[in-house]
Amino acid sequence: MSTTLGAIVDALGGQLTGDPSTPVHRLAPLATAAEGDLAFVAHVRYLSQVHSTRAGALIVGHPLAQAAAGRGACIVADDPYHYFARLTQWWRRLHEPEALAVVHPSAVIDPSARLGVGVFVGPYAVIEANVEVGDGAVIGAHCVLGRDVRIGSQTRLAPRVTVAAGCSIGERCILHSGVVIGADGFGFAPHQGRWVKIEQLGAVHIGHDVEIGANTCVDRGALDDTVIGDGVKLDNLIQIGHNVRIGANTAMAGCVGVAGSAEIGAGCTVGGGAVVLGHLSLADGVHVSAASVVTRSIREPGQYTGMFPIDDNASWEKNAASLKQLNRLRERLKAVEQAIAQAQHKKTES
Amino acid sequence: MSTTLGAIVDALGGQLTGDPSTPVHRLAPLATAAEGDLAFVAHVRYLSQVHSTRAGALIVGHPLAQAAAGRGACIVADDPYHYFARLTQWWRRLHEPEALAVVHPSAVIDPSARLGVGVFVGPYAVIEANVEVGDGAVIGAHCVLGRDVRIGSQTRLAPRVTVAAGCSIGERCILHSGVVIGADGFGFAPHQGRWVKIEQLGAVHIGHDVEIGANTCVDRGALDDTVIGDGVKLDNLIQIGHNVRIGANTAMAGCVGVAGSAEIGAGCTVGGGAVVLGHLSLADGVHVSAASVVTRSIREPGQYTGMFPIDDNASWEKNAASLKQLNRLRERLKAVEQAIAQAQHKKTES
Amino acid sequence: MSTTLGAIVDALGGQLTGDPSTPVHRLAPLATAAEGDLAFVAHVRYLSQVHSTRAGALIVGHPLAQAAAGRGACIVADDPYHYFARLTQWWRRLHEPEALAVVHPSAVIDPSARLGVGVFVGPYAVIEANVEVGDGAVIGAHCVLGRDVRIGSQTRLAPRVTVAAGCSIGERCILHSGVVIGADGFGFAPHQGRWVKIEQLGAVHIGHDVEIGANTCVDRGALDDTVIGDGVKLDNLIQIGHNVRIGANTAMAGCVGVAGSAEIGAGCTVGGGAVVLGHLSLADGVHVSAASVVTRSIREPGQYTGMFPIDDNASWEKNAASLKQLNRLRERLKAVEQAIAQAQHKKTES
Structure with a gap:
């Protein structure tokens, strides 16, 4: 399961200092890396760790090139963190068997469904009428795709993902286990002390290159649709209410709740456990700290916080x-x- | 997929102004409605939108009847929001194929289970010994009903709902994907630095007309049962601890946590992300704001809040x-x- | 479904006052117990309830022995709460049918998987290549075990648990429905306004005697592994980020979020809805109150709180x-x- 520095540079670029045949057994964090491991140094402020790490080789940026070369083998990259991200992708393709393009015989697939070329469908998946699955997509075991669902090419659904009727997922997305796309939004009209259900007639539309964490839920819209933009990254156990709109490349950490009809801009980040109340707008580039509650629209980019400071009891x-x-x-x-x-x-x- | 104003009024009542043959292609929000769409105006304070909307027809209350009739076709109803809710239900029945009363051959059903008339059971559902499913109920794909479970008539379980042994669900309920009813409550006796499990011997009983959102959990009781009253509405990703009791028609938004043995009255609302600590009582008609932590019993109805105001960082x-x-x-x-x-x-x- | 006081004392010890043939129909809470029920009194401060309860028999500690014997049958134990916990376990074994050691014919099991003696595998479970399942383990319906997964002996997975490739679970663990072990951690490198995925190459390792609640997620590590110590108890809907390490016998209540690379000591407790930010350390014996946000490392044991007090609105x-x-x-x-x-x-x- 090992490779060489030379093979890495051949695949990903960067300037190599040292012997290309140097073996790389593992990608490792700087602090725990050992001989045979390749680690990366994201920033010049970690200079002292360049000297203290026991890693066999390092990925560094230009400002640390001389220091790294002084201690042993290294790869110099323009953006070492980005290089490292690409390296993990290459590493995974190298070491992990591709899902074979097979449809498990136990999958229940409606005859009207259209599967692209090279699609994997796992055991016990259920694919209903008129579903379209793009080329190279992976539909994990126990997934359920309701009628008229669209799954883009190269998108991967981990085992046990539910996508309800009429919802669409773009290309190259990743949905983790337990995700529920398109359950009913929470809509009721109060009437004589009881709640009368408002049927949720909208759907969910998810762009390209979106990743959605385990057990996260995105509700279908009431009349219009719930829309998740391209490149959005949602962590685990997040709740996205009906008719929410999230702009491109916004990222949310675990346990966030976004109430119905909130509009969140592009390039935003929302920290873990934060709550965004309904019908609010957040401008592009708004960053909400963990566990903060957004109670009003935010028109200006910047960092916003509201959190009781922890103290001894x-x-x-x-x-x-x-x-x-x-x-x-x-x-x-x-x-x-x-x-x-x-x-x-x-x-x-x- | 369209209908007419006349057909709507025939089915749901209300006073129609305008041509009954006016086609209705879509139910739409006031702000984005176009010609051919029907929108509703909940309150007289939206008068200006009566004039600005491009909707082909409007549902309004009596105070707006004249203004609405002045601009075009409209339906006047005593409570336009309630009318709209009923309309969405009628609309769904009109447009969505009913689940056929079939039992998928892949479902694993214990011979001792009793299914009512017109029950749908989806692929790969598992129904254990002595389960009873009422007439017209829908058991989605991949649902698991433990032994002795009772599901009331007309209740609908979306794909992938788990109801553990001995729990019961009333009539006309809706449980969304990923719901877990009757997992063990969190009970341990501390003993010499370790936790000794207290087996959870109670069950969960859920009343009629209850809706439970995706990935929400309701734990079984320790000795007595956990009880959810009639008409309760729980949004997604809510945690209800063991032996909690929730009164009729109480509603909770997403990501709420209710700790063990809390007693919540009837007609309460709990905002998203709020936490109710264990062994507390909330009177009928208590409204807890989003993200607030209830740390003491609340004896008087009213609105209660505890939330750090958000600010620039x-x-x-x-x-x-x-x-x-x-x-x-x-x-x-x-x-x-x-x-x-x-x-x-x-x-x-x- | 009843037993006798004598049978209980024969099995679990304790000093019996009263007739050993006294029937016990139910274990019940002190407040709602009736004749024929056995209840326990955890502490001498509940003395008044010893006199007011209608329970047929009581489990008490030595300080209450005389008072309890004065009113009727009782069992005196050194630690009545611990005795009660053991009693619930004994009671469950008595009343609940053991899962038979059968492998349901619908389970999809890779030929390279190795199942121990007396293993139960439920309908539609999927067990991939090279998985090892220890003796007496229970793999519920619809569980998915990815390749190379290890499940320790006597461990019980409720229906619909996902354990992703390469993760390991110790012995005598309990994982409830909807649990996701080993989904990708949330790791992305920012690059030109977009997020580039960092493949998560680590795994999750879970010790012995761990219990994990419904719909809780534990993410796989980025390079190193995520590690949950022996005896840890996690309630429902908890998010554990990548590379988190949790020490032995730590317990967390529902809806907690622990961000990536946090290190939590042994014997800690974390209250419901609390958030622990990433890369922090909590010493052994730290107790975090419900809904508090840990924003800095905590070096000293003790109780810590940060929560806006609730008030009328x-x-x-x-x-x-x-x-x-x-x-x-x-x-x-x-x-x-x-x-x-x-x-x-x-x-x-x-």
Whole structure:
């Protein structure tokens, strides 16, 4: 399962210092890398680790080229982090058997479904009427694709992904196990103390190069559709409500909740556990910190945060108690300021 | 896939102004509706949109009847939002093929299970011993019903729903993909630094007309049962702990967590991402805002909130730092007040 | 489905007061127990309930032995809560049919997979190449085990659990429905406004006696592995990011999110809905309160909290508004303090 520095540079480019036949047994983090391992140094601020690591070879940028070459074999790349990402992709193709383009005989596939060339369908997958699956797509075991679903070419569905009727997924997407695309949005009209269901007649449309983490849900729209732009990356256990729109290349960490009809711009990031309330707009380039609650539209790019600072429990209890009187404290402070102003005024008068 | 205004009014009532043969191609939101679309106006405050929308026809309440009739075809209803909800249900029945009452030959059904009349069972569903499924119920592909489970009539399980042994679901419920009913509650006795499992011997009982969103979990009780009342609506990715009881017609938005043995009243709402701690009681009609943490029982109906306000990151950092000294600030303010009181007292004396 | 006090004491020990042939029909909570039920009293502070409960018999500790014996049959145990936990386990074995050691004919099992003695495999399970399943393990319906997976002996997977290629689970573990082990971690290199995938080449290793709740996800490592220690207990809907390490016997309540590369010590507890940011370390014995966000490493054991106190909405609004000016309030208070100090200074001088 090993390769050589030379083979890597042949495949991915970069300037090699050292013997091309140097074996690479593993890609490893800088801190735990050993002889035979290849590690990368993302930034010049990790210079000290260039000297301390036991990695057999390093991937570095130009500013660290001399330091890295001074200690042993290295590959110099314009953007070492990007180079490393490409390397992991190449490494995976090298070491992992491709899914064969076979359709498991246990898969239940409606005769009206159209599968492209080189499609893999795993055991017990269910593909309903009028589904289209693009060339080279992988439909994992136990996936269920409802009628009229479209899956783009080269898209991979891990085992046990559900895509409900009428939804579409673009090309080169990755959906992990447990993902549910196109369940009903949460819509009810209150009537005489009960909730009357509003049938969710829209669908979900997902662009190209989107990745969606395990057990994440994207609900179908009520009337219009829910839309996820190209290049969006969603981590695990995220909830995307009906009619949400997410712009291209926005990324969200795990456990985020986005309520219905929120519009999130392109190039945004949302930290883990954050909540975006419904019917809000976030401009392009808005970055929401973890566990923050977006309660109003945000028109300007930038970093936004709202999170109670953690503390030892005793200190928190005292501060939290005071917080419940904060507005009263503010009024008391105002009264004090007025008393002082009055006193000074009298003094000036006298 | 179109209908007419006349057909709608024939089915659902309401007063029609305009030509009954006016075609309706789509139900659409007011803002994006075009000619041939039918939209609804929930409230008189959207009067301006009555004039600006391009919708071919409108559903309105009596206060907007004249304005709507002035611009074109309209249906006047007592409660236009409720009318619209009923319309979506009628629309779905019109356009969507009914699940046929067939049992897929791949389903594994224990001979002791009893299926009612007109039941649909999808591919690869597993139905264990002594299960009862009511008339007209839909059991989606890949569902697993443990032994002794009861599913009420007309209840619909989307593909890939798990209902564990001994749990029951009422009539006319909807459970979306990935729902897990009756996994073990989280119960352990600490013993010499380790956790000893408390087997969860209770079950889950779910009332009638309940809807449960994708990937939501309702745990079985430890000794007694977990109980979800009639008409409850749970959104996606919600966690309901063991022995929780939820009153009728309470609704919870996505990503809510309710810890064990909490008792939540009827007619409550819980906003997205909120947390209710264990062993608490919430009265009927309590409304918890999104992302708030309920740390004490709430005896009075009303709206309750606890959420750090979001801000630009730099402002948040300053305020959060001050928050960690808030109790100290309060003490300093008190000292200042005392100093002023003393000064005034001296002045009075002198 | 009933037993006797004598049979219980024969199996589990403890001192019996009363007739060994006393029937026990149910284990019940103290508050709702009736005649024929056996309940336990965890602590001497529940003395009043010893007298008020209608339970037929009680399990108590030594301090309550006399009070309990005074009212009727009882079992005295050194640690009544631990005794009760063991009792639930014994009760379950007594009443619940063991899964038979059968492999359902519909399971798709690669010929290279090795199943131990007494293994149960449910309908439609998929077991890929080179998987090893230990003796007495239970693989529920619809489970998918990727190639090279290891499942320890006596471990139980509920229906619909996914364990991806190369991951390992120890002995006597319990994984509930919807669990996803070994989906890709969330790793991307930013490049020219887009995200380039970093293939996740590590795996997940889970120790012995671990329990993982429904729909919880544990992501595979990027280069090194994600590691869950022995005796760890994870509730439902938890997200564990790539390369996280969790020490032995740590427990986490529902909806927790732990971001990538966090290291959590042994014997910790994390309350429901809490978030631990990435690359942080928590010492052994750290207890994080529900819904708190850990934003820095914690080196000392103890209880830590950060949570906005809930309040009626009107009060919250006022206090939250003041909170956004808290740093300004602090500056105003400082100014007031200086004005007073100056005034007092002048007075002293005059």
